[in-house]
Amino acid sequence: AQRVTQPEKLLSVFKGAPVELKCNYSYSGSPELFWYVQYSRQRLQLLLRHISRESIKGFTADLNKGETSFHLKKPFAQEEDSAMYYCALRPRDDKIIFGKGTRLHILP
């Protein structure tokens, strides 16, 4: 079965500390993975996708096929990073499924 697991509902991190939001997936084929973010009172929006191998707002994520993981990382947390983060999987053509989300709370 295709599944996205985000084990942490809430992650609290001090400003300036490193951040790692965990995402594991279950899919037998070659996955396409994304991180979406929802800031307070805003729409969900794409943060980054694995194929781009990009860094957005200081965040990076590396696909580890051996561990079936796509963890989101940032070396130094900022207060504006507080938001809800969703990992998403596109197993085939148009179906896209999301994890349960992790609320990131940056402490001053």
Added chain:
Amino acid sequence: NAGVTQTPKFQVLKTGQSMTLQCAQDMNHNSMYWYRQDPGMGLRLIYYSASEGTTDKGEVPNGYNVSRLNKREFSLRLESAAPSQTSVYFCASREGSSGRNEQFFGPGTRLTVL
């Protein structure tokens, strides 16, 4: 461009009532989606449509029907609302299956079923 729009923004229904949530996009996207967002459950896919005239079930389709009226519009219907359908509903669109491209989301509809 307005992007993805949803109506209404808020709705309160009584158990057993029916209603249709409307979604439209002006980006000429082929694929459209309906999700529900519940605390602790994240976003769950209800139905999606890869192109005009096609629809497919997602993870939680029971109690819902959809219509891809044309390329722009994708509606979600609750025939007989139940309290378990109290949720925030998001519509999204995406350019299409050929490209590895992102989903664009609407602002959401907050539905309460009493």
